[in-house]
Amino acid sequence: MNEGAERLRTLRTRLLSLAAVHADRRVTEELAGAGARKWHYAVLATLDEFGPASQSRLSDRTRVYRSDLVAVLNELSGRGQIERAPDPADKRRNLVRITAAGRRQLHTLDQLLAAVDDDVFAPLTPAQRAQLTDLLTILVDHHGNREDPHDRTARRHDRGPGGGDPRSR
Amino acid sequence: MNEGAERLRTLRTRLLSLAAVHADRRVTEELAGAGARKWHYAVLATLDEFGPASQSRLSDRTRVYRSDLVAVLNELSGRGQIERAPDPADKRRNLVRITAAGRRQLHTLDQLLAAVDDDVFAPLTPAQRAQLTDLLTILVDHHGNREDPHDRTARRHDRGPGGGDPRSR
């Protein structure tokens, strides 16, 4: 009944995708149960660890696009989990800070995600889980440093005269 | 400079996602260079290994939704890489078969994907790559068997009666 072609089953990039899709789905499901999404968690966690920050800084740290961040912050502040106030030192900026309610929510989500992790990686032994984390970390670190996401400092002007987008899409 | 919160950097599900997103992007880019997409490859490979099949069988084996498969097959047949003809034995079905041109394309894509794999997993030693494949295979096999994709026999009824989810956007 089940299962496809040899080539597909052993294609490493595909395996990676399939595993990730499944994990993503589980995470999304669980977070939805708490009325949150991945980005909400990312923002709350980042604010908690780094303290108040402007939206663009948040965008850099969470890898959420500035344009999409707006909606996320709207939702979070609608629930009183963050506060957004103009920065007196620079009126272009908003200073975003996490609230007590936000910390409570963050704590809830932390536990939730730990449970999902346990569930998703249940078929692996603790040693294997650690192994997997190591391998993935190597990969992510490697390309994370050379292919910075929407980098604002290095890019921006490289739109050559040809206008061509190097990454066709 | 770089990099976000500890909690995010060490979250296993997130690492998995990030690695997969990167791999996916590379794959998509390269395939685009050959005028193909992932699904095209999946279909061609499956046809090549299993021989002619109906669309719904293809859908099962490739995990491409029947609705989306239509467009993929249109494109492939537009390029002469597959042939689609009504099954004389059951007029509801189309029999899809790969052509010689399709096999050539498949071969091209195989090489292309091998190169991408090499590139994406370059930071890992061969032993580590094998390890990763093993770990991912365990994960995929495990949930692949209990959470059949768009399973048609055992529907899911989880969409509550409450109607839509008015996600503001």
Add this chain to the structure above:
DNA sequence: CGTCAGCGTTAGGCAGACTAACGAAAGGAC
């Protein structure tokens, strides 16, 4: 022969990733 299930197809929703552009404000050069 009538009902039901399976097939291919069309249409559409929704979310995530990403680009473009804009008004407001800041910073620097002169």
Add this chain to the structure above:
DNA sequence: GTCCTTTCGTTAGTCTGCCTAACGCTGACG
């Protein structure tokens, strides 16, 4: 101080992948 450029938050819109719903047709079964 006046230009010019950059940064910031924001809105709008595109594109793709994932997924549901429904339709018309055909075959299977009682």
